[in-house]
Amino acid sequence: MPELPEAEVVRSGLHRWVVGRTVEQVTILGDRTLRRYPGNAAEFADRLRNRRFTGAHRRGKFLWLTVDSGDDALAVHLGMSGQLVLPQGGGDGSHHMRARLTFTDGGLPLHFLDQRTFGWLTLEPLVAGVGGRLVTESAARIAPDPFEAGFDDAVAARRLRQTTRQLKAALLDQHLISGIGNIYADEALWRARKHWATPANRLTPKAARDLIGYARDVMSESLAAGGTSFDSLYVNVNGQSGYFSRDLNVYGRQNEPCPRCGTAIVRESFANRSSFRCPRCQRRPRASA
DNA sequence: GATCGGCCCTGCCCGC
DNA sequence: TGCGGGCAGGGCCGAT
Numbered sequence: 001m002p003e004l005p006e007a008e009v010v011r012s013g014l015h016r017w018v019v020g021r022t023v024e025q026v027t028i029l030g031d032r033t034l035r036r037y038p039g040n041a042a043e044f045a046d047r048l049r050n051r052r053f054t055g056a057h058r059r060g061k062f063l064w065l066t067v068d069s070g071d072d073a074l075a076v077h078l079g080m081s082g083q084l085v086l087p088q089g090g091g092d093g094s095h096h097m098r099a100r101l102t103f104t105d106g107g108l109p110l111h112f113l114d115q116r117t118f119g120w121l122t123l124e125p126l127v128a129g130v131g132g133r134l135v136t137e138s139a140a141r142i143a144p145d146p147f148e149a150g151f152d153d154a155v156a157a158r159r160l161r162q163t164t165r166q167l168k169a170a171l172l173d174q175h176l177i178s179g180i181g182n183i184y185a186d187e188a189l190w191r192a193r194k195h196w197a198t199p200a201n202r203l204t205p206k207a208a209r210d211l212i213g214y215a216r217d218v219m220s221e222s223l224a225a226g227g228t229s230f231d232s233l234y235v236n237v238n239g240q241s242g243y244f245s246r247d248l249n250v251y252g253r254q255n256e257p258c259p260r261c262g263t264a265i266v267r268e269s270f271a272n273r274s275s276f277r278c279p280r281c282q283r284r285p286r287a288s289a
Numbered sequence: 290g291a292t293c294g295g296c297c298c299t300g301c302c303c304g305c
Numbered sequence: 306t307g308c309g310g311g312c313a314g315g316g317c318c319g320a321t
Contacts (some may be wrong), residue, residue: 002315032298061315063303080314081299095298118315165292174316182314271294273314 001027002078003181004145005222007061008072010084013084014065017086021103022052030098036138037122047123048101049076059139059148064124072123075136079118085111087141100102157208160200165204168270171215173181180215183251184222188215188278190250196268196275198285215240221247250276 002010008097026033026045031156037044051067058064063084064073081096082221086108099112099121113123122138130150138160143159156177158173163170170176171185185237189196192207203211225247249259254267258278268275 077315079298079316114299116297116313118298163291169293172315271314272296272312274312 002061002080002082003184004060004147005159005184005220007063007078007179008146008147008223009226010078011056011058011063014053014063018051018065018190019056021105021107022050023048024102024104025100027100028098028121032117033098033112033114035118036120044121044123047072050104052097057135058145059129059135060142060145060174061141061144061181062136064136064139064222066126068138071125073081073126074122075122075138076112077120077138079114079116079120081114081116082119083111083113085113100172137228137231142174143176146177146212146219147179147251153209153212155211157205160212161203161205163200165200166196167198167200167211168275170200171211176214178211179219182237182273182275183217183248186251187218187249190276190278190282191218193281194224195284196270196277202285210228232267233266246286250278252276 012270016136026048028041028044031190034044035283044197051069053065054068055066057073059098061077063076063078065076076082078084078222088108088246094111096115096121097111098114098117101110103109112119126134127137127140129140130144130148133148133150143156145157146153146278159176160170163176166171167189168185171180171188173184186196192211194203194207194211200208206273250265252277253265255264257263258265258281261278261280263278263280265276266279268277
């Protein structure tokens with residue numbers, strides 16, 4: 001499931017393998033792929049044809065490729081099962097293919113695969129964001145991620161402490177801090193010894209800064225391992241999976257011993273998804289402050 | 290405005 | 306073997 005580290009691995013691959021190439025043809029296969037694009041598939045393809053990609057960028061889980069026209073970018077969100085791959089041999093090979101871009105150099109095409117169809121492509125204008133950085137409109141609506149130059153730990157910690165929401169909901173809110181998904185939220189909370197239901201406004205300033213630091217640490221470590229992968233749903237542009245799943249402390253480790261205290265990890269339901277924690281290290285907060 | 294819950298969607302897994 | 310239900314979860318939207 002692509003979160004920030006996985007998106008960064010993909011961005012890096014796009015930078016290496018796609019930037020500098022000129023689009024020859026665009027084929028859209030999925031009805032939902034362009035659901036955020038106001039026009040139709042033919043118009044979308046026309047606007048990309050003969051355009052050269054000039055850069056690969058990311059904020060949180062949002063990716064975009066700038067083009068030589070300068071005013072628009074190809075924006076991509078991988079959802080929970082999206083992949084951007086350059087298939088060896090250039091063939092199809094997957095009935096999950098939602099879009100295909102070929103290039104004038106005759107090299108490997110770029111395929112957008114998406115099993116669960118939560119991902120999307122669109123063309124968006126670039127707007128000035130934090131620090132004057134040009135970002136897509138959709139990326140401008142979310143907060144900077146912890147790896148951006150414009151990210152301020154103190155500001156993020158203050159915003160975190162201004163909400164009464166449960167800590168995990170706040171961490172997952174891309175408008176507060178972008179890039180954190182279900183896996184890294186659980187891992188950061190474990191490192192911080194915080195229960196997911198703790199009201200965010202109950203954190204001390206130091207605890208809020210520490211939590212953000214833990215989130216950055218765990219994502220940084222994941223990035224160094226090439227991302228987290230449990231199955232074939234997440235791969236880099238070369239179709240390879242990451243290795244960080246073996247280093248997770250709580251996520252997906254129900255009934256396994258907590259690496260810190262040995263207590264069995266529990267799985268709980270949180271907002272229609274799973275949450276994993278150590279019941280001893282991460283005790284449920286008192287009902288009221 | 291802030292918060293919360295439901296929905297979208299497909300494929301895998303498990304129990305019956 | 307086949308069927309139904311549960312599960313995975315990022316982002317959006319409507320209700321409160």
